[in-house]
Amino acid sequence: MPTPLQIGEHTVQPPVVLAPMAGITNAPFRTLCREFSGGKGLFVSEMITTRALVERNEKTMQLIQFDASEKPRSIQLYGVDPATVGKAVRMIAEEDLADHIDLNFGCPVPKVTRKGGGSALPYKRNLLRAILREAVSGAGDLPVTMKMRKGIDDDHLTYLDAGRIAVEEGVTAIALHGRTTAQHYGGTADWDAIARLKEHVPEIPVLGNGDIWSAEDALRMVEQTGCDGVVVGRGCLGRPWLFADLVAAFEGRTDELMRPTLREVADVMVRHATLLGEWIGDPSRGVIDFRKHVAWYLKGFAVGSEMRKRLAVTSSLEELRAGLDELDLDQPWPAGADGPRGRTSGNNRVVLPDGWLKDPYDCAGVGEDAELDTSGG
Numbered sequence: 001m002p003t004p005l006q007i008g009e010h011t012v013q014p015p016v017v018l019a020p021m022a023g024i025t026n027a028p029f030r031t032l033c034r035e036f037s038g039g040k041g042l043f044v045s046e047m048i049t050t051r052a053l054v055e056r057n058e059k060t061m062q063l064i065q066f067d068a069s070e071k072p073r074s075i076q077l078y079g080v081d082p083a084t085v086g087k088a089v090r091m092i093a094e095e096d097l098a099d100h101i102d103l104n105f106g107c108p109v110p111k112v113t114r115k116g117g118g119s120a121l122p123y124k125r126n127l128l129r130a131i132l133r134e135a136v137s138g139a140g141d142l143p144v145t146m147k148m149r150k151g152i153d154d155d156h157l158t159y160l161d162a163g164r165i166a167v168e169e170g171v172t173a174i175a176l177h178g179r180t181t182a183q184h185y186g187g188t189a190d191w192d193a194i195a196r197l198k199e200h201v202p203e204i205p206v207l208g209n210g211d212i213w214s215a216e217d218a219l220r221m222v223e224q225t226g227c228d229g230v231v232v233g234r235g236c237l238g239r240p241w242l243f244a245d246l247v248a249a250f251e252g253r254t255d256e257l258m259r260p261t262l263r264e265v266a267d268v269m270v271r272h273a274t275l276l277g278e279w280i281g282d283p284s285r286g287v288i289d290f291r292k293h294v295a296w297y298l299k300g301f302a303v304g305s306e307m308r309k310r311l312a313v314t315s316s317l318e319e320l321r322a323g324l325d326e327l328d329l330d331q332p333w334p335a336g337a338d339g340p341r342g343r344t345s346g347n348n349r350v351v352l353p354d355g356w357l358k359d360p361y362d363c364a365g366v367g368e369d370a371e372l373d374t375s376g377g
Helices: 027-037 050-054 058-063 082-094 118-123 125-139 159-168 191-200 215-225 242-250 262-280 283-297 305-311 317-325
Strands: 005-007 010-012 016-018 042-049 074-078 100-105 144-149 173-177 206-209 229-232
Touching: 016 027, 016 242, 027 042, 027 242, 027 262, 042 050, 042 058, 042 100, 050 058, 050 074, 050 082, 074 082, 082 100, 082 125, 100 118, 100 125, 118 125, 118 144, 118 159, 125 144, 125 159, 144 159, 159 173, 159 191, 173 191, 191 206, 191 215, 206 215, 215 229, 215 242, 229 242, 262 283, 262 317, 283 305, 283 317, 305 317
Parallel strands: 016 042, 016 229, 042 074, 074 100, 100 144, 144 173, 173 206, 206 229
Antiparallel strands: 005 010
């Protein structure tokens, strides 16, 4: 079994982390993943915008609500302005809103990078340092970690510099997605970069992220890169039981991997939609929010296109259950369903603020007005 991952006072064993995903890793989905893992691992909220948190935006305040069983409570923050990030972190620490803070420097979506945020930000070394310094100083005893990409593109790699800055500013651990911003989610994740970062910053834990579609992939990443743990994102879409597989694999029980029948998958689907309705406070809205998950849960199963479309527009739990009951629920887990899922687009033009790449140190023009005002991505 690998060495336990230490995040401040929190021991994460096995060293498995649910990646923050906008619109996905809300409290209901975290509950499902945590139940399958037996409570083992670390499960991070979806992205919380520091400006919206400081302003106590209603949607944001709901997104930071944790179930009583969530320990440690983990929030991921997005911010561009050091002062606003500092205010948000102090608010979390002083009001006991979470037990762990992760900083987002990995998001590649244009509405974030055009503000200089997410995966664009580490290119500005001094700005990165200022944000990390404000966050760590404001967090008190709370551990601060960060998630990042290799860089903006192959000509503007930042991960080694960013890793060294993180160590110098007191960051507790770093997660690296082995892709650039330009790659988005296309191509293959560069696990060699994870190994290089681990060699570059031996002082703190390094977590690997990218192309973990199965428990076997997670074990292989640790073996190949020497990383201290794994961060799993798209691989668990429509498959929260992947965390049961990950726990079993890291504990040496590789013969206990879950291969649910369609009947078992359908039961999880209904429970997921039910939890969403309870969280939102409206069963119908819960089912509507669940629609995005339907194709992921049914990936690889023999379900006709018309039925897939019908299930993807259901608006009540009764309608969802009735549609699922019409399927051949005795189907076994399909071959190939463990492969890639979610977004796979790549080679996108990176949208950056004007002149962003001229000077990797100058951060003039980045301030409070660059902050997003909504959370969740």
